[in-house]
Structure formats: C-alpha cells, structure tokens
Amino acid sequence: MSERTRVALIFGGQSSEHGISCLTAASVLKAIDKDRYDVHGVGITRTGRWTQVPLNVIEGYRIVDGEAPEVAEPEQDAVWMVGEDGCEVATRSGEQLVDIHGIDVAFALLHGPFGEDGTLQGMFEMMGIRYVGSGVTASAVGMDKHFMKVAFEAAGLPVWPYVTASAHRLKHHRRAVVDEVNRLEYPLFVKPARGGSSIGIVRITEPAQLDAAIDEAQRFDPKLVFEQGFVGARELEVAVLGDPDHPDGCRASVLGEIRVSAEDGFYDYEAKYFDEDGAALDAPAQVDDELAAQISELAKRAFHAVDAEGLVRADFFVTDEGAWINEVNTMPGFTEISMYPTLWQESGMTYPELVGRLIDLAMARPVGLR
Structure with a gap:
C-alpha cells in the first residue's frame, strides 16, 4: 500500500472554459510532487461524460494553432464509488469495473458552471471525499455575480453600481x-x-x-x-490563501495589476489566454503601502464574506475616489503563469509549494459540516 496521498485531478467540464481547465491540469500535473502524491487524471468531456485520462495525455495538453485542448470522448466511462475504504474511481468495461483507484482528495480544476459552482462540491460532500477549495455554498455564491455582490454588500464591502436580471424578467x-x-x-x-x-x-x-x-x-x-463601467481605473488583484492557524483565517499575497493594451481597457478572453500583447501583468503592483494594506484587508474580508476555503482571487478597481471590489473567484486561473500562482511566487511561495499547500489544507479539514 502506497503511503503517498492519492490525488484525483479533475478537469475539462461542460462550461465554456473547458479548454482552460485542461491547460490548468497540465500545469498542476507538471508541478505536483510525485514523491508525495499518487496522481490520477479524471476528465469530463464537453458532453458531460467522465473518463480516466492517462497522465501522459494530460502532460501533452497545450494550445495548438490558437485552439485549447479538449477531453476526448471516451470509449469507456469512468464511475465514482464509495466503498469500505473510502472513495474510488474506476472505468466501466461492459459489466465489469477495471482500473480501480482509491482517492484521498480531489483537486477540481474546473472553471465555470458544473464544476466551480458548488455542483461538483456537493457530489464530493455526499461521497465523503476531501477536496481542494471552497464548499458548496461559497462555490455557488462565488460563481453567481448577483449573489456575490449581495454578500459583499451585506459584509460592508464597497460595491460599484450594478443591476441584475433573471431570465424571467428579461423575457x-x-x-x-x-x-x-x-x-x-x-x-x-x-x-x-x-x-x-x-x-x-x-x-x-x-x-x-x-x-x-x-x-x-x-x-x-x-x-x-x-x-x-470604470473609466481610468486601475485593476488590482490579490491572491488569498486559507490559513486556519492565522488569526485572520487566511493570508493575502502581494498585489498584482493588470494593464490592458486595448483602447477600451477590456481584459477579455482573447487578451487573457491567446494574445501575448493583450495585457501586461505587473506582479508585484506598484502601489504605496497604504493602498496595499487597504486592498489586502478588503480581500480577506471578501474571502470571509462568501465563506470561502482554500483559495480565492479577489479583483478590485481603484479610482481617485477609492477602491471597489469587482469579484472573487473560488477557482481562479491556475496555470503556472496565471495571476494567482504568480502572486504567491512573488510572495515567496513556489508553484509546487502552493499546489502542496492547497492539498494539505483539503486533507486537514473534516468532511461533512464544518
């Protein structure tokens, strides 16, 4: 029996961010300490099918000709089970289960609905499996920009004017x-x-x-x-990491700043992932100590406002009138060059160390209500 922690990297999914999730899985797999962890890849196709993905396939995920990778439709589906010794993932071959692996902790690298929004976290909770990141409620609130802003306002955080509209109202x-x-x-x-x-x-x-x-x-x-919209505002981001032993319950990284080259200042999907000249990421940001302390404190308050666990990236706009929180992301971009890991690298924590720290946090917390 291996003494290494058995980690399932879960990626892909049915959201529009499927490809970015695959790239994230490749980055985490490259960084994860193979001496500490037995790693198993579990992909979710765009159609919602689960499949065990060999590690060498994950390692090969990259952008080719401007196209992000995808989880291939499987010939045989993966299934999750709860047994006497905990959670297991297996592949269904006809009426038999093969390639069975015990799982100690799930590291869900999914972005968007049906992965980052509490749905997958609910499955983990029901199966009694530990997992990286926020729980059901925090994940759901962190995914829905409407209820996120309601939570921010309730916590007394500065929120810029907005309007929400349901499908019913719009119709x-x-x-x-x-x-x-x-x-x-x-x-x-x-x-x-x-x-x-x-x-x-x-x-x-x-x-x-x-x-x-x-x-x-x-x-x-x-x-x-x-x-x-903001006109002439600075866009600052903070990486927040859970720390149950810290008096604040979490720690904030140095600040980062996004400088968008487009005339309209819109940091869109192309600028984030495909246009090398679309934006510059300054880490650490050039800010005075007073502003840095203010933004860091607001970021930690935002972490608790949504009842987050593990990790959160908090995004702010800063004008001459003050600082305003835009949103938090409970599963932020997590490739090695993404802002969240970059900010922790600038704060003295390497990418592999960050991956290990998040898994340790997941393993240390109890299953069930907490």
Whole structure:
C-alpha cells in the first residue's frame, strides 16, 4: 500500500472554459510532487461524460494553432464509488469495473458552471471525499455575480453600481430592466451572471447597443448582470490563501495589476489566454503601502464574506475616489503563469509549494459540516 496521498485531478467540464481547465491540469500535473502524491487524471468531456485520462495525455495538453485542448470522448466511462475504504474511481468495461483507484482528495480544476459552482462540491460532500477549495455554498455564491455582490454588500464591502436580471424578467419585463439599466452611467458591461474568463461579456457605450448585448450575453447564461463601467481605473488583484492557524483565517499575497493594451481597457478572453500583447501583468503592483494594506484587508474580508476555503482571487478597481471590489473567484486561473500562482511566487511561495499547500489544507479539514 502506497503511503503517498492519492490525488484525483479533475478537469475539462461542460462550461465554456473547458479548454482552460485542461491547460490548468497540465500545469498542476507538471508541478505536483510525485514523491508525495499518487496522481490520477479524471476528465469530463464537453458532453458531460467522465473518463480516466492517462497522465501522459494530460502532460501533452497545450494550445495548438490558437485552439485549447479538449477531453476526448471516451470509449469507456469512468464511475465514482464509495466503498469500505473510502472513495474510488474506476472505468466501466461492459459489466465489469477495471482500473480501480482509491482517492484521498480531489483537486477540481474546473472553471465555470458544473464544476466551480458548488455542483461538483456537493457530489464530493455526499461521497465523503476531501477536496481542494471552497464548499458548496461559497462555490455557488462565488460563481453567481448577483449573489456575490449581495454578500459583499451585506459584509460592508464597497460595491460599484450594478443591476441584475433573471431570465424571467428579461423575457416578460424587458422594458423595465432596460429602464433600470439605463439609470447606470455608460460605458456598461453586460455579463453572464455565472460565467468566467470574460466569455460572453459585452462592453457597450450607448443605450442603442443594449439589446444586442443582452442577446449575446444570454447565449452563455439566461441570467445577466449589468455593471457600470470604470473609466481610468486601475485593476488590482490579490491572491488569498486559507490559513486556519492565522488569526485572520487566511493570508493575502502581494498585489498584482493588470494593464490592458486595448483602447477600451477590456481584459477579455482573447487578451487573457491567446494574445501575448493583450495585457501586461505587473506582479508585484506598484502601489504605496497604504493602498496595499487597504486592498489586502478588503480581500480577506471578501474571502470571509462568501465563506470561502482554500483559495480565492479577489479583483478590485481603484479610482481617485477609492477602491471597489469587482469579484472573487473560488477557482481562479491556475496555470503556472496565471495571476494567482504568480502572486504567491512573488510572495515567496513556489508553484509546487502552493499546489502542496492547497492539498494539505483539503486533507486537514473534516468532511461533512464544518
């Protein structure tokens, strides 16, 4: 029996961020300490099928000709089971189960709905398997920009003006929604409420563009959030890491800053992942000590506002009027060059150390209610 912790890397998924999740799995697999962990790859295809993926396949995931990798549709499906010795993953071959592996902890590297939003975390909870990151409630709140902002406001965090609209309101009371949105100041950002990586977000500068922006954003989520845009603001980010032994319950990294080269200042999907010149990431950000302390404190408050565990990236806009929280991400971009690991590297923690720390946090907390 191996004394190494058995880790399942879970990636892919049915969201629009499927490819980014695959790239993240390749980065984590490269960094994870093979002397401490037995690693098993479990992919979810775009159609929702589960499959055990060989490690050499994961290692080969990369962007080719501008296309992100995908989990291939399997000939045989993977299944999860709860046995006498805990959780196991296996492959179904006809009426038999083969390639059976015990799992101590799941490291879900999924972004977006059906992975980052509490659905997968609920499965882990029911199966009694430890997992990296936030629980069901925090994951759901952190995925839904509407309820996230409600949680921020309840915690007294500074939130910029916004409007939310359900699919029902947009269908049956669209005129009222449009009137409410037009009370905000342009430019506006029209966003899928439960999306990520800026996919489906539309920036508009006048009311005449609103209907088309709603239609585009609803291709990705029937529920939308309309945010009043910032003009000339700095975009700062903080990586927050859970630390049960710290008086604050978590620690904040140095600050990072995103400087977007596009004239409209929109840090979109292409700029994030495919355009090498789309944005510059300054880590650490050039800020004075007072602002750094303020943003760090707000980031830790945001971590607790959504009841997060493990990891969170908190994003802020800073103007001459002050600092405003934009959102938190409970499973932020996690490739080696993503902002979250980069900020911890700048704070003195290497990428492999960060991976190990997150697994240790998951293993240390109890299963069930906590």
